[in-house]
Amino acid sequence: MTNAPEFERLANRMGRPPSALRAFERLTPDQLLFLHDAVDAACARQHRSLDEALSGALPGPLRWLVLRLLRGRKA
Amino acid sequence: MSRLATRAELIKLAHTLGRDEASLAFLRDVPAEDLRRFRGALDELLFSQELTLLHRAVALSHWLPNWLLVLLCRWVLGPLLTARLAGEMPARRAVQIIVHLPPDFVARAAAMVDPRRVRELMQQMPVESVVRVARSLLQQRDYLTLGRIVEFLPDEAIRAVEATIEDEGALLRIAFFTESRNRMDHLVHLMPPEKVRDAILVVQDDARRELWPLVFALLANVSYELKRELGEVAAAQGQNVLNALVHAIQEEDLWVDVLPMVVSLAPDTQRRLANMPVLSEPGVLEGFVRAASESGLWNEVLSLLRLMNEELRIRVSRIADRLPVGALRPAAYAALKGEHWEALLDLVGRNSDEQQRELVELIDGYGEIDARLQARLTRRAGVHGFGAWFAPPAVALATGA
Numbered sequence: 001m002t003n004a005p006e007f008e009r010l011a012n013r014m015g016r017p018p019s020a021l022r023a024f025e026r027l028t029p030d031q032l033l034f035l036h037d038a039v040d041a042a043c044a045r046q047h048r049s050l051d052e053a054l055s056g057a058l059p060g061p062l063r064w065l066v067l068r069l070l071r072g073r074k075a
Numbered sequence: 076m077s078r079l080a081t082r083a084e085l086i087k088l089a090h091t092l093g094r095d096e097a098s099l100a101f102l103r104d105v106p107a108e109d110l111r112r113f114r115g116a117l118d119e120l121l122f123s124q125e126l127t128l129l130h131r132a133v134a135l136s137h138w139l140p141n142w143l144l145v146l147l148c149r150w151v152l153g154p155l156l157t158a159r160l161a162g163e164m165p166a167r168r169a170v171q172i173i174v175h176l177p178p179d180f181v182a183r184a185a186a187m188v189d190p191r192r193v194r195e196l197m198q199q200m201p202v203e204s205v206v207r208v209a210r211s212l213l214q215q216r217d218y219l220t221l222g223r224i225v226e227f228l229p230d231e232a233i234r235a236v237e238a239t240i241e242d243e244g245a246l247l248r249i250a251f252f253t254e255s256r257n258r259m260d261h262l263v264h265l266m267p268p269e270k271v272r273d274a275i276l277v278v279q280d281d282a283r284r285e286l287w288p289l290v291f292a293l294l295a296n297v298s299y300e301l302k303r304e305l306g307e308v309a310a311a312q313g314q315n316v317l318n319a320l321v322h323a324i325q326e327e328d329l330w331v332d333v334l335p336m337v338v339s340l341a342p343d344t345q346r347r348l349a350n351m352p353v354l355s356e357p358g359v360l361e362g363f364v365r366a367a368s369e370s371g372l373w374n375e376v377l378s379l380l381r382l383m384n385e386e387l388r389i390r391v392s393r394i395a396d397r398l399p400v401g402a403l404r405p406a407a408y409a410a411l412k413g414e415h416w417e418a419l420l421d422l423v424g425r426n427s428d429e430q431q432r433e434l435v436e437l438i439d440g441y442g443e444i445d446a447r448l449q450a451r452l453t454r455r456a457g458v459h460g461f462g463a464w465f466a467p468p469a470v471a472l473a474t475g476a
Contacts, residue, residue, distance in 0.1 A: 014113065015120065
C-alpha cells in the first residue's frame with residue numbers, strides 16, 4: 001500500500017488507531033495530506049480564536065500574569 | 076450507502092474544518108458513519124484545546140456571583156469563551172447565567188459549542204429561553220447548529236421550538252442536520268402530523284425543488300414503520316408529482332436513498348410506483364440498475380422488478396446485460412436471501428449467453444450446498460429459456476429423469 005505513511009500519520013493526528021479510520025485508507029496520499037493539513041489548520045484557527053478572545057478579555061498588563069496562572073505554565 | 080447522509084456529513088465536516096464543501100468532494104464515497112466518527116475525533120481535538128485554562132477559570136468562577144459572570148460573559152469574554160466555559164461548567168450554574176444573556180449572544184455561542192458537552196445544560200434550560208435562542212438561530216438561518224442541538228433538548232422544548240417554525244423548509248433543513256438517526260423518529264413524532272404532511276408535500280412544489288433531496292433524506296433516515304407511513308403520503312400524490320419526484324431522484328442521483336424506502340411501502344403502492352410511465356424515459360432505469368449494481372441494492376431492484384410490466388422488465392434486462400462480468404454474484408446472493416429467484420431468472424433469461432452462463436455457474440455453486448435449490452432453479456431456468464446451460468446431471472435431477 002503506497003499511502004500507508006500518510007494514512008498512519010492522519011490516524012495519529014486524529015488520536016485514533018488506524019483501524020478506526022479504515023474507510024479513509026483508500027484515499028490517495030495527496031487526499032490524506034490535504035485532510036491532515038485541513039485538520040491542522042482547523043486546530044490552529046481554533047487556537048487563534050481562543051487566544052484572540054482571551055487577549056480581548058484581559059487588559060494588557062494583566063494578560064501575561066492571568067494566562068500564566070490559568071494555564072499553569074509560561075503564557 | 077446513503078448519498079444524502081454522506082452529503083449532510085460532508086457539509087458538517089466542511090463547516091468544522093472551515094473549508095468549502097466542494098473541496099471535500101473526494102470524500103463522497105466514504106460512508107456517512109465513518110465521516111461522523113472522523114468529525115467526532117476532530118471535535119475532540121478542537122474542544123480539548125486550553126482545557127486546563129478553562130477548568131481553572133471555571134474553578135475561579137465559583138467565587139463570583141452570577142450577575143458578575145453574566146456581565147463578564149456579555150461584555151468581556153464574548154460568545155466563544157462563554158461557549159467553551161459553559162461546556163466545562165456545572166450545568167445548573169451555566170443555566171443560571173445563560174438565561175440572563177441575550178438570545179442572539181447565546182445563539183452565536185451555541186454555534187461554537189460541542190453539543191455533547193452541554194447535553195445536561197440543554198436539558199435544564201427553561202423552555203422559553205430555548206425558544207428565544209432557537210428563534211434567533213432560525214433568523215440567522217443557522218439550521219446546522221439547530222440540527223446539532225435539537226436532539227439533546229427535552230421533548231417539551233422540542234415541541235415548543237417546532238411550534239414556532241412555520242416554514243416546512245426550515246424543519247426539513249434542521250432534520251437534515253440532526254445528528255442522531257436513532258432520534259429522528261422521536262423528533263418526527265413530536266411534530267404535529269399536519270406539519271409532517273406539509274413537509275413531505277414540499278415535493279409538490281416545483282419552486283422549492285432545492286428542498287426535495289431533504290424530503291428524501293428525512294424519509295431515508297426514519298424507521299421502517301415511519302418510512303412506510305410518510306412514503307405513503309408522498310406516493311398518494313398525483314401522477315404529475317410522482318413524475319417530478321422521479322426526475323428529482325434521477326437528477327440528484329438519489330436511487331440509493333429512495334429504493335429502500337419504496338420497497339417498504341404497501342404492495343399496491345409499490346406496484347403503482349414500479350409501473351409509472353416516467354420510468355421509461357431515457358436514463359431513468361439506468362440509474363435504477365446502477366444503484367443496484369454499485370450499492371448492493373439488488374434486493375430492492377429485484378423486489379420491484381417482479382412488479383413491473385413486461386415492457387419495463389425488458390428494458391431493465393437490456394441494461395443489466397451491459398453490466399460487467401461478476402456483477403451477477405451480488406444479484407444471485409440477493410435472490411437467495413430474499414427469494415427473488417424468479418425475478419432474476421426472468422431478467423437473465425432475456426440476456427446474452429455469457430450472462431446466462433454466469434448465473435448458471437453461480438447456481439451450480441449454491442447447488443453444492445443445496446441440491447434441491449439447484450434442481451428447482453434448473454427447472455425454472457428451463458422455463459425462462461436457458462436451462463440448457465446446466466450440466467446434464469443437474470437437468471436430470473431437475474426433471475426427475
